Amino acid sequence: MRKHKYNPIILMVSRVVSPFIMIFGLYVIFHGHYSPGGGFQGGTLLAAALLLIRLAAGFDIAQIQFKRILGTPLGSIGVLIYFGTGFLAMISGGEFLNYGFLPFAGFTEAGLRALGILMVEIGVGLAVMAILVAIYDDLLEGYPHD
Amino acid sequence: MTDFIFGHYVYWSIIALLIIGLYGMIFKNNLAKKLIGMTIFQVSIIMFYVASAVKWSATVPVLDPVTGVVDAAKYISPLQHCLMLTAIVVGVATSGVAFSLAIVIYRHYKTLDESVLMERMKSS
């Protein structure tokens, strides 16, 4: 097996480009109320930024940025944020996932729904990012990387 | 006749894509090629949904905050976009599962070719 050697030019370009993709992913998540976007698209963009470093620098160097062991717990946390938002609405008097009953003061009912949608989108984006990176890492399992 | 063709050529090309995916799934012996065919099939279904949501003389389903909803017919239907949005990401995740199963099959039987695989499964 030939040792994997990273190309310094490609690594340099990916290091420059990756934060911009990450910023764009965050913009797509948090601006999803007012323009096309949302949790799924933004999470995929964040995963693309992480995978770019993984492809360019090799598996071991990319561990500094995002550890392999973080994948499944972050995905679970994302699903729990979603579920917790619905559950919070349920224990404060409404139905499950009825964001109009979220216990935050100073909002109208429609504003509470917008807030609930934002919380849900953050959970979705976190879960999608973590799981896509985790699937890539698991597919590399057993492959003799340097 | 020209109207008919210009209104339907997208459906026909989507059907061609679907047939290509089905061809890959039926005729190829390699499991990885079968999975590629399955992904093409999936993409054709997604494209059909998105193509069915197109409406000329209408705009994207993002509300103009100044005017509000004056005429609901001026916005294209947001339902298909919403359904396909989740279907794309779930498709990526499920194809990851499919490839991981293919990797496990390769590790155990040391082949991905279907006919060889059947023989080795019988003999072992």
Added chain:
Amino acid sequence: MKIVNWLLLISFGALLIYASLGLPNRGDGDAVMHREKSPAGSWGASSYYIRNAYRDAETLNMVTVILADYRGYDTLGEETVILTAGLICYLVLRKRRTNRDDKKPLKAGADAQT
């Protein structure tokens, strides 16, 4: 057997093209699925979403409102599917660290990769 497969493929394609002849023109605003009312006279789902999305959730993007609010259960299910897919990849492909009897196929796999 191969001929049967070809016949199946070609007949399926012909069936789909025959079905596509009955579809309305793409982008036709007068098609049944783009009307506000169904032929039976009830209001369609899409026009309800378009009319009430901003009033219900103060969010301009209707796709987001449908995704997270009107169809919240659906999205919760989809996200669970994604999480389950990640867990399946982890459980299927991880290295086994315990010394059990089924170590043999893993060793053979390691040989095959070099």
